[in-house]
Amino acid sequence: MEQKIKTFNQKDWLKETVRYKKDPGSWAWVYHRISGIALIGYLFLHIYSLSTLTQGKEVFEAKMKTFLSPAFMVLEWLLFIFVLFHSLNGIRIVLVDWADGAKYHKQLYRASWVIGIVIFLVMGFVMFSHEILTIFK
């Protein structure tokens, strides 16, 4: 009997990726990829926004004024989600590759979410501590 082997269909890659049954490891892969693309995009912007440093104090601080507005502060805080996920999941990948992490990679995935949410909230307090402290004065 001829056995039909299903191979990856590159034309419908998005449909196949969506349909594929995902366990925590697959979700970690998806989020790692999305956050990685977002971070390299941000890195390009980061160099561009710091390029005003060459033009002296006034130009630089005029630009920084927009980044210190509350809307941008919140965006920066949300960017931290990408940084945190990519860092913690990166550590998880290293543990899976170099330590015996493959045996407990699902626990590592859940643990990285718990640690990440805690650090995210602490970071929110540190970033907005001045605003929070003026409210409760």
Add this chain to the structure above:
Amino acid sequence: MFKHQPSKNTGSKSWMLQRITGLALVVLMIGHYILMHYHPESGHTYEAVLKRMSFSWYRIIDLTFLILGFYHGLNGLWNIFRDYDLKPWAKISVVSVLVILWIIFVSWGFAIIFSIPYAPVISIR
């Protein structure tokens, strides 16, 4: 007749480097976040930047961050392209674009860092 010779590079070195640079970036990123957000002014005023940049070791850390960050990021993008069965010409084009992007942005970062003058240090805090 020209016949495409598959590359002998299996990617194991870049695989290893991706992990090593990743771990280095986690350490650098912790320092970066503490410095930038410990105080709202520390990351965002010209004086604060000038003061930090007066230390050559800080410049060296920044340059390391720049090189490793862009290497890790662009190599990561290349890893995504590697998941798809690209034609040789497409592979060569993608790698060329990524290498050119690396050169442009790293040298732009170098230019910014070296354009910042050394300020006379009065007090560290």
